[in-house]
Amino acid sequence: MDKKKLQIALYWGAACGGCDVAVLDTNEFILDVAAACDIRMWPIAADGKYKDIEAMADGELDLAIFNGAIRTSENEHIAKLLRKKSKTMVAFGSCAHLGGIPAMANQFNKEEIFEKAYLKNPSIQEGNAAVPTPHTRVEAGELEIPVFYKRVYKLDDIVDVDYYLPGCPPAPEQVKAVLKLIVSGGPLPAKGSVVGASDRALCDDCQRKKEEKMVKQFHRPWQILQDPERCLMEQGILCAGSATRSGCGVRCPNSNMPCRGCYGPLPGVVDQGAKILSAVSSIIDSKDPAEIEKILEGIQDITGYAYRFGMAASLLQRSVR
Amino acid sequence: MGFEPRIVGFLCNWCSYTGADLAGTSRIKYQPNVSVIRVMCSARIDPTFVLKALATGADGVIVCGCHPGDCHYSEGNYKTMRRFPLLKKMLKDFGVEEDRVRLEWVSASEGQRFSEVINEMTDKVRALGPSRIRISLDADKVER
Numbered sequence: 001m002d003k004k005k006l007q008i009a010l011y012w013g014a015a016c017g018g019c020d021v022a023v024l025d026t027n028e029f030i031l032d033v034a035a036a037c038d039i040r041m042w043p044i045a046a047d048g049k050y051k052d053i054e055a056m057a058d059g060e061l062d063l064a065i066f067n068g069a070i071r072t073s074e075n076e077h078i079a080k081l082l083r084k085k086s087k088t089m090v091a092f093g094s095c096a097h098l099g100g101i102p103a104m105a106n107q108f109n110k111e112e113i114f115e116k117a118y119l120k121n122p123s124i125q126e127g128n129a130a131v132p133t134p135h136t137r138v139e140a141g142e143l144e145i146p147v148f149y150k151r152v153y154k155l156d157d158i159v160d161v162d163y164y165l166p167g168c169p170p171a172p173e174q175v176k177a178v179l180k181l182i183v184s185g186g187p188l189p190a191k192g193s194v195v196g197a198s199d200r201a202l203c204d205d206c207q208r209k210k211e212e213k214m215v216k217q218f219h220r221p222w223q224i225l226q227d228p229e230r231c232l233m234e235q236g237i238l239c240a241g242s243a244t245r246s247g248c249g250v251r252c253p254n255s256n257m258p259c260r261g262c263y264g265p266l267p268g269v270v271d272q273g274a275k276i277l278s279a280v281s282s283i284i285d286s287k288d289p290a291e292i293e294k295i296l297e298g299i300q301d302i303t304g305y306a307y308r309f310g311m312a313a314s315l316l317q318r319s320v321r
Numbered sequence: 322m323g324f325e326p327r328i329v330g331f332l333c334n335w336c337s338y339t340g341a342d343l344a345g346t347s348r349i350k351y352q353p354n355v356s357v358i359r360v361m362c363s364a365r366i367d368p369t370f371v372l373k374a375l376a377t378g379a380d381g382v383i384v385c386g387c388h389p390g391d392c393h394y395s396e397g398n399y400k401t402m403r404r405f406p407l408l409k410k411m412l413k414d415f416g417v418e419e420d421r422v423r424l425e426w427v428s429a430s431e432g433q434r435f436s437e438v439i440n441e442m443t444d445k446v447r448a449l450g451p452s453r454i455r456i457s458l459d460a461d462k463v464e465r
Contacts (some may be wrong), residue, residue, distance in 0.1 A: 147465070274369040281408075282400060299407070303410075303411045315369070316417075317461070320415065320454055
């Protein structure tokens, strides 16, 4: 351990691994990070065991970068451990920031999820269905796996978070900018800030032509031939851009796909999904309740759409069915 | 004593709030379970307000605006008419029973109708029992 170097750890909770890849997507810049920092733990790319972290003094790490949501007792344990051992903690990516894709499971309860994944899944062989249990007796002794929680939490439901770096995954340029700032030891923004993102809506940065937004029908992106120059909402394709923070470089609309909302709510917004819902309904071109119902049938899953990334950060947070 | 629901009512200033006022000045009795919040237009009801009311302990939410065609701002209530069915679809996914959230058009002259709407809403929510949302959110903080 080199005392002069920054001591950092990167960790993943309930996540897909894309956030770690986003860090690696900074290409050769990661070598500068490695030169300036001691990477004490990074499960995807470097060694470092839980017991090494446990053996550290409190606050020994300068920085912990945590991606992924909190789904299991293991996620919670490591989040709390890293918080204790680090001076600064960053929620990295949509899952740590808002719950992300894993939090969409909050529409269902634990029993429904287990039934779908472990009991009724078509890939399970007859007689092989089994639900994970935290403790299992086998001949060699007792096996232990983490407890699967009733619902998904975002990182700051569990521990105090200093900064939020949004995105699914965060854009590599933004990751680089944030890492550069940390490595350079420059003055850091106020605690609780969203970093590596803009304070404007994605629509403000989107170059598509915007005119009158009123539609008689909603389409899924594959159902129509879209005009690549024109606002997607005006073409009846749901786009979360008006209710989403910019900073990603308008990657999705520039690739002819609607914004999915991964950079989270704009400053001051309490519930991103409510704003997306509001934006979508405002473009319906009808004053007749029956026709409005019919137009709304073109929206397959408003809840999954409005809360694709923000379910755990929403006002209702989970289904109470 | 049995369960008494807490209902939040968002009433538009020009029609529904005046209608509620008329119910009052006409001494029409209705159940006292609704806490009224006056807003300038039903279109002012951001879905956030409805969600926040539910998340912080309301057992039901009722939104009242001018009848279609009668909006003081000409088109505000049409925006509510478009927004509300989508919000109701979403609330269903969150496990919120249909009768807990309601949209009604009440004009300034419909004091009688206002009292009927409130009585009906209160009876339905009372029959549903307490909302589980706030209770579940509190429980989630303790028991994972």
